[in-house]
Amino acid sequence: MAFFSRLRLPSLTAAHRNFSTILSADSKTPLSAKDKTRAALSLLKSEQNPEKILEICRAAALTPDLHLDRIAFSVAVTKLSDSNQFSYIKQLLDELRRDRPDLRTEKFAAQAIVLFGQANMVDDAIATFKKHHDDAGSAAGSVKTLNALLFACTIAKNYAEVKRIFVDFPKIYSISPNLDTYNTVIKSFTESGNSSSVYSILQEMKRNRISPNATTFSNLLAGFYKEEKFEEVAKVLEMMKTEYSISPGTATYNVRIQSLCKLKRAREAMALLEKMLKEGPKPNSTTFSELIHGFCSAGDLEEATKLFKSMVSRGHPPCAECYFTLIYYLCVGKDFDAALRFSKESMEKKWVPNFSTMKLLVNGLAGEGRVEEAKELVGQMKEKFSKNAHLWDEVLAGFPQ
Known part of the structure; x- marks a missing residue:
């Protein structure tokens, strides 16, 4: 308790005065809420001291209502978790x-529960759920916090707790599960290799008059693909159509394509894209991105590059991840010409691949005797990321003289 008290701030006024200088060197210029969060994110990414990470979060006055703030919370918890600073979380x-x-x-109780799950602190997630229920003082519990708790256990890969909570908590806390509850439990079952158990969940949903949706079946399909039970995949697709009158949409096709690519069956995934182009639904950028990654990881860079060009010609702007994937695998395949071309295109859009990918490209160019091009690229990287300048100096030191 003494340790906890030592870290508390003396007053809200003092807190505001001290924290304003954390996020802005010019404390006379007040920052907007969004600017505070952006400043906090920038600081969090490089900060290692756990006490300072907490100070940054306090200074930004983060709230679960804003997307950028939720990202900042997640980054802070990830930093603390990665350094095993669980007491600070x-x-x-x-x-x-x-x-x-x-x-x-x-809303914040639900977010805190998920953040504890992200840090693999399941006991604390459960304690937060129970405290929120006790504080609320109502007989019926919150389905929102129940769903958050199930999700927290799923991301922590504590599938046994998911099952226990799903079976026990609705009875103990008088909570009626909703569609999100069932979809989260189904995702947990499929991730843990128990996809066949989902059929009993579907029966329970039917008894409770809760209709499954595309997400329900997408999760189930992903599970059967992961377990390579292709007959069950066909069975689920037929069930969607005949029993539930659900036509597979783009998101469902994307799950199937991603699943096949993970199994190194990119050609079969490509056949699904061709079917979409002929019969619908229309593919989107994610469809192409999954296939590009699939062909890259299978070593078929020619097909991946063709897909990238086809994606652009069909009016689907490539996302940053498409560029990063292609650049990385082109470097691995020693096609540094194409990698350089795509990296320039990506950086023009202000999407810069990570240090390790760019290091592969720079060393590859230098290894082919294209030292000046490599140095030019290093100069651009040092200009964009001055904090990494010393790392690039080490790379330059290894160039042929």
């Missing part, structure tokens, strides 16, 4: 609920 989330009345809500 607990302190941060517990302190926010205690000291900020605006965060004593169902």
Whole structure:
């Protein structure tokens, strides 16, 4: 308790005065909420000291209502989790609920539960669920926090807890599961290699008059593909059509394409794209992105490059991940000409591949005697990411003299 008290701030006024200087060197210029979060994100990405990570989060006055703020919370928890600073995660989330009345809500309780799951702190996620229920003071529990807890256990890969909570908590806390509840449990079952158990969940949903949706079946299809039970895949597709009158949409096709690519069956995935182009539904950028990754990981860079060009010609702007995947695998395949071309195109869109990919490209160019081109690229990277300048200096030192 003494340790906990030592880290608490003396007053809200002092907190505001101290924290404003954390996010802005010019404390006379007030930052907007969005600017505070952006400044916090920038600091969090490079900060290693756990106490300073907490100070940054306090300074930004983060809220679960804003997408950018939720990202900042996630980055902070990931940084602390990666360095095994679990007590600081607990302190941060517990302190926010205690000291900020605006965060004593169902919404923040749900986010805190998920963040504990992200850090593999399932016991704390459960404790947060129970505390929120007790604080709410109502007989019926919150299905939103129940779903958050099931999701937290799923991302922590604690599938046994998912099953226990799903069976016990609705009875204990008088909660009626909804579609999100069932979809989360189905995802857990399929991730843990128990896809066949989902059929009993579908029967329960029918008894409770809750209709499955495309997400329900996409999760189930992904599970059967992962287990390579292709007859069950066909059975589920038929069930969707005949029993539930659900036509597979683009998202369902994308799950099937992704699943086949993970199994190194990119040609079969390509056949699904061709079917979409002929019969519908229309593919989107994700469809092409999954296939590009599939062919790249299978070593078929020619087909991946063709797909990239086809994607552009069909009016689907490539996402950053498409560029990064293609550049990386082209470097691995030693096609540094194409990798350089795509990297320039990507950086023109302000999408810069990570250090390890760019290092592959720079060393590849230098190894082919294209030292000046490599140095030019290093100069651009140092200009964009000055914090990594010393790493690029080490790369330059290894160039042929």
